[in-house]
Amino acid sequence: MRGLFTSITKIRRQVFTEVARYAFERDLDNSDFNFFYESSYRIIPGEVATYRDSVFKERAIIRERIRLAMGLPIRPADTHQPLTKGMAESATADKLLEMPLINVIPFACEACATDHFQVSDNCRKCLAHPCTGVCPVGAVSIGKTASVIDQDKCIKCGRCKEACPYQAISRIGRPCAEACGAKAIGSDALGRAKIDQDKCVSCGLCIVACPFAAIADKSEIFQLVTAIRTGQTVFAAIAPSFVGQFGPLATPGKVVAGIKALGITRVIEVGWGADIGSLHEAEEFLRDVPDEKPFLGTSCCPSWAMFARKEQPGLANCIAQSHTPMVAAAQRIKQEHPDARVVFIGPCVSKKMEALEDEVRPYVDYVITYEELMGLFAARQIELNELKEAPLMDYASRDGRNYAVAGGVAQAVVNVIQETAPGREVPVMKADTLHECRKMLALAKAGKVNGYLLEGMACPGGCVGGPGTLSQISRASKSVAAFAQASSYRTASDNPLDQEVLPIAPG
Amino acid sequence: MANIIVEVCSGTHCVMLGAMNIIDSVHSLDEIRHDMDQCCEVEVRAVPCMGLCKGGAQGPFVRVDGLLIKGGESDSVMAAIMDRCAQSQDT
Numbered sequence: 001m002r003g004l005f006t007s008i009t010k011i012r013r014q015v016f017t018e019v020a021r022y023a024f025e026r027d028l029d030n031s032d033f034n035f036f037y038e039s040s041y042r043i044i045p046g047e048v049a050t051y052r053d054s055v056f057k058e059r060a061i062i063r064e065r066i067r068l069a070m071g072l073p074i075r076p077a078d079t080h081q082p083l084t085k086g087m088a089e090s091a092t093a094d095k096l097l098e099m100p101l102i103n104v105i106p107f108a109c110e111a112c113a114t115d116h117f118q119v120s121d122n123c124r125k126c127l128a129h130p131c132t133g134v135c136p137v138g139a140v141s142i143g144k145t146a147s148v149i150d151q152d153k154c155i156k157c158g159r160c161k162e163a164c165p166y167q168a169i170s171r172i173g174r175p176c177a178e179a180c181g182a183k184a185i186g187s188d189a190l191g192r193a194k195i196d197q198d199k200c201v202s203c204g205l206c207i208v209a210c211p212f213a214a215i216a217d218k219s220e221i222f223q224l225v226t227a228i229r230t231g232q233t234v235f236a237a238i239a240p241s242f243v244g245q246f247g248p249l250a251t252p253g254k255v256v257a258g259i260k261a262l263g264i265t266r267v268i269e270v271g272w273g274a275d276i277g278s279l280h281e282a283e284e285f286l287r288d289v290p291d292e293k294p295f296l297g298t299s300c301c302p303s304w305a306m307f308a309r310k311e312q313p314g315l316a317n318c319i320a321q322s323h324t325p326m327v328a329a330a331q332r333i334k335q336e337h338p339d340a341r342v343v344f345i346g347p348c349v350s351k352k353m354e355a356l357e358d359e360v361r362p363y364v365d366y367v368i369t370y371e372e373l374m375g376l377f378a379a380r381q382i383e384l385n386e387l388k389e390a391p392l393m394d395y396a397s398r399d400g401r402n403y404a405v406a407g408g409v410a411q412a413v414v415n416v417i418q419e420t421a422p423g424r425e426v427p428v429m430k431a432d433t434l435h436e437c438r439k440m441l442a443l444a445k446a447g448k449v450n451g452y453l454l455e456g457m458a459c460p461g462g463c464v465g466g467p468g469t470l471s472q473i474s475r476a477s478k479s480v481a482a483f484a485q486a487s488s489y490r491t492a493s494d495n496p497l498d499q500e501v502l503p504i505a506p507g
Numbered sequence: 508m509a510n511i512i513v514e515v516c517s518g519t520h521c522v523m524l525g526a527m528n529i530i531d532s533v534h535s536l537d538e539i540r541h542d543m544d545q546c547c548e549v550e551v552r553a554v555p556c557m558g559l560c561k562g563g564a565q566g567p568f569v570r571v572d573g574l575l576i577k578g579g580e581s582d583s584v585m586a587a588i589m590d591r592c593a594q595s596q597d598t
Contacts, residue, residue, distance in 0.1 A: 013523050246519075247527060248530065249517045374522070374523050383519055383555075383556050385518065
């Protein structure tokens, strides 16, 4: 459903807006949170079900989504717990989030059948029945009215599907499991999707893949707003993919102005941190490849980096040691403004996981997505188009801004390597989605990418394809390219970097 | 050749409820209309907040040649455009 606006997108955004609205409007000294009982009726009005078989179930699911959006765990379905349990404690400016970040709401899950081949009523039970003849394990036979596949024998080679002249055989599986490159989705006792937290790397693609809206991640919007409302200084570090995400009229300057209208003091570009990352990775590459490490993998996508380390522990040292751009940018802010809170705004669920790591916690206070930010704008009724553009300064180079699209990271690093060591050839291999990353890692294990720079991205098309985005990938990529071209620095080495922590829009 | 103007409200409320996806779906019609030999041109305009959400109505708000669609979705907007195209072919 990526790129399409469905009822699921609508519900998700309505929940963010409800939570944001209450975060901004509640009495800070006296909150009872009963507001959220009413939220489920505002989002699902009336007595007749709109989306599912029962209006009560629809509201029950909304209530769990609200808890997740508050940063709280979902409740077990078999014991009594009030909706508001834990909410008083969640009304804090401190970090509240705990794993698991990505949650299946079990009673929203429709327990789709797992991956298998299936014969449809397109089958004519034809004379030739090539499906049986091509099966290497004798799993296909001709039944009373149609071909029958013995699921116990089937090895999922797909030959029967290819051979059928009526397209009567299809492969069908769970959209969540298919989106999961880490193969982390299994089943609970009732056949519903269950995430294996040891395998999950929090890329969040299952969230946008589930057609029944049964998967959601936790949010930190409530804690962010609490920080703003209790008078704390909050800096926003915004990822390079932000341009084009908030509507055709929302220029980068207007988006920045909108963020400041929420009460955030300054906005800086994470692309600046990307430039730092490019310099580090180029240095590491020139120093270690091929003598110390056969190849170097980029490190800016935490899901890819974590996946690579889990999938091929023996090659873990070949993933660059540098921090992600988010961390580099946040460290810089905290150095100069130790008391400020930092919110990272991006397309990414995986950065929420990264921000929970012990080394990262001191720097990044909250991580929210563009979609969640849109919820904040909507709750505050901020019309981006009516705001005066915040003046943008060059904070990131063209290459740093291009981190947002697949291929951009490797190109940025290669450009620095070639400036530092003219004539040095750098073969590059890149993969987007963890399915592709898995293949790339297999080649790496087999020694086929020695001397290479590997770029891994968990999301299709790179960060512009992240689960927290609002814009279609192709349009977002164009906006990113235009914004990148507008920088007066070409590569990371052109960027003077020592600029005072000045925002892309001065405070 | 008929020229159909589609104005899509691009205020915060409407973008949050899918205005960008409506614009995408209007663009996606170009190919279909070409295949159907419909010769009308469709021009999409992203317009600032129409102010209609302030009265409590639900967006996205879209005007197809002046005809207002409230709570617009890709399908209703595409259907309205295809209708207009067909009308202009007939006349």
